[in-house]
Amino acid sequence: MALLNIYTTLTSFLSPTATLWLAVSLTVLGSYLLYQWLLPKPLPGIPFNTEATKSLFGDAPAMSREISVTGEFSMWLAHQVERMGEPICQVFIRPFSKPWILVGDFHEAQDILMRRTEFEKPQFLIDGLLALGDWNARYKTNDPTFRARRHLKQDLMAPNFLNSFMGPFLHSEGLKLVKLFEAKMKLADGRPFSVRSDYYHAALDTMVHYAFGGNIPDSATDPQLETISNMRPSQIPPASKDEPVIFPETPISPFLAAVHHAPDVLEKTTIAWAPKLSFWWWSQQPWFRKIFSQKEQVVPKQLDVAIRNFEAGEVKTALEHHLMREKIAAEKQGREPLLNSHIMVDEIFADMIAGHHTTGGSMGWVTKYLTGYPEAQSKLRDALYSAFPEAVAEKRFPTFEELRRARIPYLEAVIEETLRLTPFSMTREATEDTEILGYKIPKGCQVFMVNAGPGYLSPSLPINENARSPTSKAAKRRPHWDESKDLKLFEPERWLVTKEDGSVEFDAGAGPQLGFGMGIRQCWGRKLAHLEIRTIMALVVWNFELLEIPEALGGYAGFDGISRQPQKVYVRLRKVNFW
Secondary structure, eight states, X not given: OHHHHHHHHHHTTSOHHHHHHHHHHHHHHHHHHHHHHXXXXXXXXXXXXXXXXXXXXXXXXXXXXXXHHHOOHHHHHHHHHHHHTSSEEEEOOSTTSOOEEEEOOHHHHHHHHHTOTTEEOOHHHHHHTGGGOSOGGGSOTTSHHHHHHHHTTTTTTSHIIIIIIIHHHHHHHHHHHHHHHHHHHHHXXXXXXXXXXHHHHHHHHHHHHHHHGGGOOOOSHHHHHHHHHTOOGGGSOOOOTTSOBOOOOOOOOHHHHHHHHHHHHHHHHHHXXXXXXXXXXXXXXXXXXXXXHHHHHHHHHHHHHHHHHHHTTOOOSHHHHHHHHHHHHHHHHTXXXXXXXXXXXXXXXXXXXXXXXXXXXXXXXXXXXXXHOHHHHHHHHHHHHHHOHHHHHTTSOOOHHHHHHOOOHHHHHHHHHHHHHSOXXXXXXXXXXXXXXXXXXXXXXXXXXOOSSBTTTBOOOOOOXXXXXXXXXXXXXXOOOOTTSOTTSOOGGGGEEEOTTSOEEEOTTSSOOOTTOOGGGSOTTHHHHHHHHHHHHHHHHHHEEEOOOOGGGOSOOEEESSSEEESOOEEOEEEOOOO
């Protein structure tokens, strides 16, 4: 308005040519001032990349260039913290929005996730989960619905469900995987081959059993085992010993395929500039409807079966446990139970998607690190054989009961070290004006707990202890482990402690770890995931040596979606003939 008034006043005294020049000059000046006003605005005092503040798009182009090559968002975040050399910094990703705050200190991240109620699940992640419908993880922590939905699942991580219902199935699935690997090994005749999809199939079968038990006959592993078992060596094209064998993959049922591909929708929605609009557009597309129509065709029918079983007094599957908990809650609240509802459908379908995608990737990572570190692999196999001398003497596999009861510190350490080296950053949103490490953080800022850099995979950065929050200062802390060692190396011994009597114990708190998150929103299914990884990987290592593979098929590159997944999982197997 001020420029317009100046223009109006001056043009009354100027010639047409001068008026034109004035109009052009004021337009240029106005555009420049508007451009300056739209540029990223750093929060005071927090380190940032000065070059990013000279572009409307901030750090976004550099981030896109790196991620297009690596696929690793968490690593890009870590690089920014390392570049700034400070435990907190800011980046500018979304134009005309507040900067993202990156926290590169474990204790402060732990404090934010566990104790500081002004930090909540961010709206962009909630919108990214739109495809999962009315699922508990889409509610804010302070919403009573979040706790009520979690209450439906309170029996499902208890020992009875895990050890009686899930455990025997996991052991059976692990033996199928061993049989499939052995068949591939014989056909490959010393050549490497990929097992990435095999782990996903095993995890998919696990989540189908979790949800429906034997009420649904679908399996992802069985068709692969049948196909590979019927192949002949003559069907494998000849090639060099380092050339991987590409085995055929048998199609799985439409419903299992839908569960397998649904995470792609979540990932696309989460990273979209306008998640809600993008989700609406994609929901109109045939490929989207093909995936989620399977949910509507299959899950309600399984819910009907579960209701009949529950009313007959049978409570075994996760879905049947949901029904039991809903009835108990309804009786306490003096209302009718909502058994045949979309809530039951959405909750169980979302559990299946989340559980198979993350755990399948984790088993792939364990395989990669054991392949790349043969000494650790040998130590793990020795630990397994020592734990089950009767199984060795009787020339058999350890049973599930033996596996679950055994204390095998090195196995726990292998799993924990794998989680440490495959980080996935946690995010929270400030729901009010607050502070982090003494810096003012306005309401609405997205805060990323960066666990792929300093304090996790490289030495911690110096920090002003007086700048920590009151809850962080008051919290009991354990001393840092030895950061003089290379923290990027796979070293399970980091998680082991030797007692005075010489015994070795696994210590889950030995070092910084955010693998399953922290606080009330930490991964609800972590106990099931751990049991699955522990059972299946023990059987794989019991039976096979994971031999060296060509450099082109190895490495530890991943890509970030709803979890960090390995880009490649190749093995060259040799059967262990210890008997």
